Amino acid sequence: MEDQQYSSWKIIKRLLSYYKKKKYLLLLSCILILLATITEISSPIILSNFINNILKYRILKMTKNLYLISYFIILQILSSCFNYFYTIYFSKISTEIIQELRINIMNVALQQPMKVFNQKPINSIITKITNDTESVKEFYETILSSFLKNFILFFIILTSMFILEWRMALISSLMIPIVSIIVIIHQYYSKPIIKKIKSSLSNLNNTINEIINGITIIQQFNQEKKFIEKINYINNESYLNRIKTLKIDSLLLRPLLNLISSIVLSCIITTLKLFPMAIIKISIIHTFINYLRHLNEPIIAITGQQSLLQQAIVSSERIFKFIDSPIKTYGNNISSLKTGEIQFKNVNFTYPETKKRILKNININIPDRSCIALVGKTGSGKTTLSNLILGHYTVTEGKIYIDKKPINTLSNKVLRKNISIVQQEPTILYDSLINNISLNREIKEKTVINALYKSQLKQLVDVLPNGYMSIIGQNNDSLSQGQKQLIGIARILVSHPKILIFDEATASIDSESEQKIQKILSSIQKKSTVVIIAHRLSTIINSDIIIVLDKGRVIETGNHKELLNNKGLYYKMFTYQHNYKNI
Known part of the structure; x- marks a missing residue:
């Protein structure tokens, strides 16, 4: 045919x-x-x-x-x-x-x-x-x-x-x-x-x-x-x-x-x-x-x-x-989200064109304006969970609710406005610093400049030849990994999303940049639900809830002290990293 x-x-x-x-x-x-x-x-x-x-x-x-x-x-x-x-x-x-x-x-x-x-x-x-x-x-x-x-x-x-x-x-x-x-x-x-x-x-x-x-x-x-x-x-x-x-x-x-x-x-x-x-x-x-x-x-x-x-x-x-290839379809609900509450109910997921089940019977409740950390070994399903929250994929079985609304009913505009992600490798466009943050969105210049300073980028603006109007680029060696991450954070500060995902955002940065990001996270959490995907467990010890994944299943849930007392997988991972750091 x-x-x-x-x-x-x-x-x-x-x-x-x-x-x-x-x-x-x-x-x-x-x-x-x-x-x-x-x-x-x-x-x-x-x-x-x-x-x-x-x-x-x-x-x-x-x-x-x-x-x-x-x-x-x-x-x-x-x-x-x-x-x-x-x-x-x-x-x-x-x-x-x-x-x-x-x-x-x-x-x-x-x-x-x-x-x-x-x-x-x-x-x-x-x-x-x-x-x-x-x-x-x-x-x-x-x-x-x-x-x-x-x-x-x-x-x-x-x-x-x-x-x-x-x-x-x-x-x-x-x-x-x-x-x-x-x-x-x-x-x-x-x-x-x-x-x-x-x-x-x-x-x-x-x-x-x-x-x-x-x-x-x-x-x-x-x-x-x-x-x-x-x-x-x-x-x-x-x-x-x-x-x-x-x-x-x-x-x-x-x-x-x-x-x-x-x-x-x-x-x-x-x-x-x-x-x-x-x-x-x-x-x-x-x-x-x-x-x-x-x-x-x-x-x-x-x-x-x-x-x-x-x-x-x-x-x-x-x-x-x-x-003629099928495009990604979204729901028709254009109502703004009132909260950043997330619920996973009996979620199973298999990537298209594969038979292996990546997520198995996931049940998670993430309260509004809480800080949640997803941890686990490589391939445990952490990034897959974030992709599902972003609406990039549709679950194989089960339901995901955002603000008590099924995610598949939400329009693309609602999802993009209310859910943002800071990735490990933010894409830097060949454009001015201010345009890299606004991304051609209808945002006042004053708001963008305020976001620059809130995201601890004042030092970068001061050293650039034309300040925030200076041209930067994806392969510009003058930007450190930490500065790129801060630019990624500034992008979401101007939009005030209900849900913010950090996907290994502190994995490749120095301690000074990490402290800056932690400080920004504390201020963001007052207005948004924060989901952190991390390998460095020292960065998530203050999270409200830590969810431990292994082979696509949730095996532990609790705060840092509770999980250490359980002496399960989280305890082993944290102890190993702590001992390795002290060598």
Whole structure:
């Protein structure tokens, strides 16, 4: 069913549907193409009259010939103008459509479930937005305009040929079914190979991204040769596939069409021998041969675009499959949350595309404006719990309630406004410090500046060359890990969420930054429910409730003193870290 949904003809039909909003500009472009074509094919007629004039009167009549020459020059100028304007309009249409298509892809990408980003390399989406849309642009800007022009040119020339000499025209028209068969055969063999080429390009982008992002690790472990071999393998695979397409093109396209044209011409010469020469004027023969040359040009041009067309179809298929993929759905409840109370009731969870159950029968009650810590070994389910609270995933079984409302009934706007997270590695945008905190939200500058100072970033603002208007970036080495964490905290201070999650936020920072964050946490807790995911247990000893997870189950609950007295897993983890710290 999927292959039928994304068949070549259905993809082309869907690409053409983007012209609906541009139909008047498209109509104008088509009229310009028609006028350009008429002016082009009028030239042989004028030349025919010129030859007739010479043969008939045996002398050069200056006045009449000057008229013919003037008409010829005017037609050439008009043809150039029409071609220029239709090219401009087609380029304008194609650019606007590709802009719309890229916005559609980004809208879908921003609404994708988190599983998509966990299962697929990010660069595969980037490739669709950049490389694939460029291939589709070729369809609108080059292939379609060329097809329309050559299609019109072909049938006007063929009609003119039938008017001049129907027998020779009938022989020439035999090229139409032959070319159609060639196009179908070309599509059958080239499409699977082009799919492999696009896949290789996506793999190449992903590998290059891995190399650039992981260059420190690659050099540290002397893996340069291995990655070069991987790049060479992908390039070689792409090269072999491209050679296959070139072989198909060289066999089925221009050389074969030239052979067919030669056969047609031979048939016409035979026709001239079979019928009396007297009935065919020399001027008509000259014009007909001229038209036959022009008839070959649109056929060769249309078939020559086959390789580009197949690339555009394959790219379109990748784009449309992504656009048609299901987006993350949310509830319709737009009522603001009054409290940050969280309840897990008999929650079980399995990640999509996997069979292993990550969370098992979770029952947790988190009171409003309390500080809760989630601790446990790596893989125990701490981050999964935070993803469920954020609404990134839907539980397999059970219910989650936020402010006594089922989480699946809450709208995306309510969730994002009332639940925020500070991650271990906050993303820093290449923008000013103040814009990194406001993130283009409608927040007053004074509020953002106050958040800067509340999050202990005054020292950073003082050392930056342009203060809070200074440009910072994701890979800017001047920012420490602690400063990045404080920027992440400043982002949530301006929005006052009901629930705040700290996901290993203090795992990679120094003691001074950790003390600053602890101080901020104390002030936040007065207005918000705070959920802390931590490996360093020394940072959560003052939490109201500590929940200990192991293999997806809650095995202990209580405050720091109670859990130490229980002498369970928490006691073992805390004792181990305390002893290790004192070594």
